[in-house]
Amino acid sequence: MAEFLVAKVVFQLTNLLVQEAAFLRGVRDQVEWVKTQLQLLQVFLKDAESRRRRGDERVEIWIRQMSGVAYEIEDVIGTIKYMGERRHQRRGFMGTMSRYSHKPRELITLHEIGGKLEKIKEKIRGFSESRATYGIANLGKSSAVDQSGQSLRESSPHSDDDDIDVIGFENDKKELMCRLLDRNEKARCVISIVGMGGLGKTTLASKVYNDPAIKEHFDTSAWVSVSQSYRVIELAKDVMKKVMGIKKKKETTTGITEEDLEQMGEEEVREKLRDFLRDRKYLVVMDDVWSVDVWGQMYPFFPNGNNGSRILLTTREMEVANRARSSFPPYKLHTLDGTQSLELLCRKAFPLKQDVPADMKELAKRLAKRCGGLPLALVALGGLLSGKDSTYDAWWSVAQSMNWEDGPDGKKCFNILGLSYNDLPYLLKPCFLYIAAFPEDSIISASKLVRLWVAEGFIPEEQRRTMEETARVWLDNLVQRCMIQVVERSKAGGQVKSIRIHDLLREFGQSEARRDGFLQICSSDNMAVSIWSHRAAFHNRINDEVAVSSPHLRTLLGFNLILTNGRRFLNGLNLLRVLDLEGTRDLKELPKQIGSMIHLRYLGLRNTSLKRLPSSIRHLLNLQTLDVSGTYIYWLPKSFWKIRTLRHVYINLYMFLSAPIGGDHKNLQTLQIEESEFGLDAMDIVHLRGIRFIKKLVTTPSFTMEEIHKAVDRMFEESLEKALKQMDNLVSLSLILLERIIPGDVLFAQTPNLYQLRSLTLWGRLSLKQQQQCPDSSQFPPNLTKLVLIHSEFEQDPMPVLDKLPNLRLLQLNAYAYKGKSMSCSSTRGFPQLQQLVLFGVHSLEEWRVKAGAMPSLTHLTIAKCEKLKMLPEGLQHVTTLRELDLRDMSYEFNKRVRNEDAYKVRHIPSIHFDLPNEIEFM
The missing domain is CATH 1.10.10 (Arc Repressor Mutant, subunit A)
Incomplete structure (x- = not known):
């Protein structure tokens, strides 16, 4: 790791000496000296790393100290670059003057930097002297300079993903299948797979779980990962969500949404889950069970009927399996024999299937x-x-270098x-x-x-x-x-x-x-007293005192965090590069001090309860990613868009309107604008009058919601047009505006200029001069590979336009994207590159025609919730590249026809999947 850190710092110093030459006056010689000495020390790091692996503790200390100095140098580089960026943002006479002179504040900063560099020089001298004492040798050119033999090879995107093939487990799979499908054992049974880590328990269970015979035998199934840290209520909710098909904001046949489920207590979950499973034959896999208490806590959630339901456990502990008290004995998974081991090793060593020399x-x-x-x-x-x-x-x-003890x-x-x-x-x-x-x-x-x-x-x-x-x-x-x-x-x-x-x-x-010292994990049951590493990942809870006492921290990752003090835990963390708090509960406010985190590059606040951002975020001149999707924020400081380093921005519509895009954004690759879940309609009029951009939109003191919505649509059209002219390098654009109008004429007038755009997602009714008609193919971005249209409400068939997009690989038409009854892919070479087509919720569609020769590259086709579609197109039988057909929530008549009189159209397709929750007739 020290090798990586030092190489990175040397590279940064080289760039700094070129890019910030004017600012470095007074400390340039020190920077040059540090760079030269680090380059000399680089060639010794490989020997030091090798000796550390052999247990030389003195060398380990030397390496750790080297890493610490590399981090210190990186902080100095970050400060210099930040000051340079602030200088760039000045305008007029002061901007001209700043190229030739330093402001008093900059002189103070330079003096502080000079002092830090002197201390760093002393430490580097110490490393050079101690190197000779420890006998650290030069093993030749450092891999930081020459990586021959260790090049990063680009692998095929279609390489085999199965990490552990079930080699030698054929009999194991057959035995487990017999237990699961045993029709003589009517009672609910627990079947346990037991074995040490690395034996392939999860892989074997997965092969069994996904077997078509298993899918056909059970009415419903669920897979949940238990692991060492688990909560019974969360496991039960996960099972309930999967067996009942509960999705976000989507009611199932039981009338339950994800939001409803989150509000339920343990007793209600137990009652509803038992009621749902009582008359169904179910399979639940509980993977990676460590604690003997798990099954004792979970079994009350599963009804014990006489219909052959099964629970499949994987565990490293025999005691866990014994506690389940099944009529079947625990299934012990053994290591592979010599022949099987050789076969698996060679399959992975020679992925192209060639024989061993x-x-x-x-x-x-x-x-x-x-x-x-x-x-x-x-x-x-x-x-x-x-x-x-x-x-x-x-x-x-390789054999000689391995530790075989x-x-x-x-x-x-x-x-x-x-x-x-x-x-x-x-x-x-x-x-x-x-x-x-x-x-x-x-x-x-x-x-x-x-x-x-x-x-x-x-x-x-x-x-x-x-x-x-x-x-x-x-x-x-x-x-x-x-x-x-x-x-x-x-x-x-x-x-x-x-x-x-x-x-x-x-x-x-x-x-x-x-x-x-690269990363430290802090979980609720293993909370560290202090953070000594440069990165920390907090799982479930965060100790306020730990964060406050770790000013050297450069990364803070939060997973499922619950905060006790939402503001205090960030105080003093001014060296942070990454702050990701996605999904943190009770996070409603960030401290103003976040503007002091001048090195911050990643700010992830997705799905938190935040209602505002401090205006000081405009000082984050190194920021690359801002993700506030799924929050309640409705304002951005206008100067936010002066940040030139922005690469990925996920904001809502109201933030976009409060601070229209301006300035240089050659680095911006991703822009997602969504209509926030709370929406304007959820706010009262008094609240709306307090929002700055709303007050500017309407002039009458007693405005109505209708006036506001019209003004918002008008302002969005103006702001989007201006923004699109400044985003030449945009790769992905998503406008997720639900029922709101998307200004199609403005959008498609600009998209041909977006040469780099590859992905375009439009959720909302498209407003076009040619109403309800798809724009001409020449108006789409020329290199588009992914297009998702939701609620576009086209009345004319969009396929004759879309099939002319030369590079399109993925097309999704979702939820009223097209309102017509008939759709036709009539071009002989239409959709030349299309690999995946999804038709979801095209509710009015009755007839779909595909001409022979159309879609010559299609591999995956999904048709879902197209209730009026009568049959598959005749031309589908000519699409010989099709590997998978996925049919979801289609009518009984449609599915019956596919399986019978239309079977000749799909006979060449290796995988056909039907998904009807109540499709008992086909069993």
């Missing part, structure tokens, strides 16, 4: 045997070997994981360790992770692609090396959408991060 077979057997039959260890080692040359010497080198349970696996981690390019190591901050078993958004990596400074700038694109390549590299698991890929293009990390890899990452 004859001269390496014996060595491969020895490597596989030493993994102790642990599937996770075999997968990790196979991923490591896949990145090496397929030569005997390369594999022998036996240890309890996963110790051997830990050693192998450590080897895979050490083999990562030094630039990838902090990216991997960062993932360990997320809670156990959590599904991590790839887009959010990428934004966090960029904000942390892990990703270097390159000329040929954005930092976000580089981060995506690195994410794929971690997947390819089997260090993380893919949960979901986009069906159009195969890009990773979400990931998770295996428990053992997460534990390893946390251990390594603690040792490096």
